[in-house]
Amino acid sequence: MKKQTENMTRVMNSGRSSQLNKVWKYRQLYVLLLPAILYVLIFNYQPMYGVIIAFKNFTPLAGIWGSKWVGLEHFERFVTSPSFVNILKNTLTLSVYSLAAGFPLPILLALALHYTHSTKFKKFVQTVTYAPHFLSTVIICSMIIMFLSPRSGIINSLLEALGFERIFFMSNPAAFKHIYVWSGVWQGCGWSSIIYMAALAGIDTSIHESAMIDGASKLQRIWHIDIPGILPTIITLLILNTGSIMNTGFEKIFLLQNSLNSSASEVISTFVYKRGILGGEFSFSTAVGLFNSIVNLILMCSVNFISKKVTEVGLW
Amino acid sequence: MKHLETFEDRAVSTVSNIILVIVAFLAIYPLFFVVIASVSDPYDVMNGEVWFWPNGFTLKGYEKVMADDRIWTGYANSVFYTVTATFLNVVVTMSAAFALSRKDLPGKGKIMTFFMITMFFGGGTVPTYLLMKNLHLLDNRLVMIIPGLVTVWNMVIARTNIQSNIPDELIEAATIDGCSYYACFFKIILPLSKAIMSVLVLYYGVGHWNAFFGALLYLSDSSKYPLQLILRDILIQTQMTSELMADSQAAQTAMQDAELMKYSVVIVASIPMLVLYPFLQKYFVKGVMVGAIKG
Incomplete structure (x- = not known):
């Protein structure tokens, strides 16, 4: 006590x-x-x-x-260097193209899977489309190079069988962005659809039921119930993705790069690696990397701001 | 309630099913092709005669892979790095997640902010490289194990999971009975967190097995290379050089060697993933769901 x-x-x-x-x-x-x-x-x-x-x-x-x-000297040197415009253009092209192609497709895939009646078929499609996600970047790039090989690749065998000329894809700068983006879609589409599947499963079934009683068709229900239902998820992911728009994956670009396609494949991250780690220009390449992070941050904040104004969904 | 499907509804279903079949085919065919090409006569593969079934069954490619010392070294290194690093990852992540799951831990909010900031800001490649250099981690096996010890995102997932699955009262009752927090961690939290620990093991494990960037940056002695770096030497560098300089005799021979075994190499390197795939799929999806609820 x-x-x-x-x-x-x-x-x-x-x-x-x-x-x-x-x-x-x-x-x-x-x-x-x-x-x-x-x-x-x-x-x-x-x-x-x-x-x-x-x-x-x-x-x-x-x-x-x-x-x-030395203040901003390194930043000035980067911005005024002859390669600046090309590197920035490549970085933006690859990432914006990736986002434009890779963002809507998982949503469509999730919707298609959501409306499949047969669970077995659904399970099968999911198992198959998730698989590429687990392969390493090195394996993915090796497969791309093997399949596109001008002498032994299956794509060129197919082109020849259909009566076209063989193409040396990897040495063609114009083809680089398509190879990079569509192989990324192949690898990531199934996996990215999971989060939308979860969001779709979270939509109250009674809304669908009453809409069906009122005679709403499938397309109408998708457009008026499902899309609005998963919109917060879509917007959150869109903001996160724009926030990393300048972070084009180093590994994949580096592995697919060669001296013939480098005019289209040199991006900020590969440039930093070459000048900084291989070339020993530590300060200069750190400045380039920092430039990249700052642009990213500004982009993410602006998209977040716009999204909050328009849809009231935001990260913070 | 039975809903009558209109013509439009059925058309939508049919179209979406057809699309799913095409998507599934496109997703699986490249992988299937690698499998059949790995056991086919390499010259038939090169000449484009293999499409849907192996031609002239042979295991020569695999024999060549088995005889290649580099692959064995890389495999052993990768297994070592993956197992050690994943073990440390799970221990450190779970203990931090347990501490942060206690609601009344003083300073919890500040500690969380301290962790979360690293998800949005980073030093970048070169300052990190210089740090490794200062810590004498360059070309040291530890560089494949220590960096990446905790991923903040995984820690958040584990914390959320502990909070929602293990009642606070259980821990409180145990501490009142004189159980220390260490004992709580080992005797209550870990045994009750098998599912989330499987998620962590797979997340971290797949990451380490597939890691390439760190090894490229920090390792220079090829006897320490993980499998991914060896694969790049075998599959990408020889292929690129031989295709770019088709005339060189050495490049020709290198290419022919690589040609014989490249599909088999891909299969051998992916075996751990293939074996684990059923678990991977189940637990990875679980991880995404937990993360989605949090986010």
Whole structure:
């Protein structure tokens, strides 16, 4: 009893020490959190600090702190360099094309699957269309190059069988964007449809039932019930996708790139890799990478802003 | 309630089913072709005589793959990296997720913000590379294991799952009975989280098995290469060089060698995925659903 009153007064006397008591009570939980916090601090926050070298002339000897400050010099050099326009154009072409082709198709696939009566058939189509998602980028790119090979590829065999000329796809800059985008659609379409399937399954069936009593056709129900029902999901994903529009996948482009198609396949990420890691121009390539992140952030914020004005759906 | 389908409704169903059949065919045919091409006579494949069934059954390609030391080294490395890294991933992610699932943990909101920021901002390739260099991780096997220790997104999924599946009262009752949080973690949380842990194992595991970028950036000694980097050497580099410089004799021979085994290499490299696919599909879909509810 005495102890309890003591505790009570202690709690009432100082909120601060009770907060500390609480922290002490949960000390084991903080220990459990520690590895994750340390990891994020070192491997995520340390490189963010390292971004400063974009404004300096970094040399490994002088270190981040000791290197000379040059301000926006590297950004200016990038923006005024002769390759800038081409790299930016390639980056935007590949990502906007990917978004335009890759975004609506999973929605259509989800709708088609949602209206399939046979569960067996539905399961089969899902199993088959999810599969490419699990293949590694190296495997996907190897398959693309093998299939498109001018001498032994199946696509060229097909073209020849149909009476056309064989085409050396991989050396043709004009073909690069189509190869990149449609192989991406092939790999990702099934997988991306899952989230829309989940959203469609969440729509109240009674709405559909009453619409059917009123004589609404399937297309009308899709247009007036399903599409509005999954619209928040669609918009959220659209915002997230625009936020990474400048993040064209490095791995795939790098693996599909060769000296003949590089005029169409050199993008910001491959440029950073070549100049920074292979060429050792650390400060310059960090500036290029930072330029990329900033454009991304601006794009995501603007789309979020517009979307909130128009549809009241936003990420924040 | 029975609804009478109109002509229009039936037409829509038919068209959508036809589309699904075409989509399924387009999705599976490239994979199917790799399988039949891997056991067909390579010259028939090159001449475009293999379409829907293997021609002149042979396992020569596989024999060549088996005899290639690089592939075995890469396989062993990849298995080692994947198993070790995934184990650490799951331990660190689950323990952090458990701590963050306690509602009254002081400072929880701030810690979450600290984690979430990394989903939107990053240092980029070069500052990360310089960090690895400073930490002496370049060309060190640890570079395939430590970076990527926690993915914030996976941690959020695990936390949400613990919150919704394991009642708070259970943990509270246990701590009142004198059970430490460590004991709670090992004796209550982990045994009750088998499903979410399978999701994590597969998410992280597939990521490590397929990883290519880190190895390309940080490893230079080919005895440490994971399978993906070896595959790129065998499948992409020889192919590209031989097609770009068709005259060179060395390139010709390299191509013919690669030609013989390239389809078999793809199959051998994808075996872990093929074996795990039924689980992958089930648990990955689960993971997307949990994430969708959260998002």
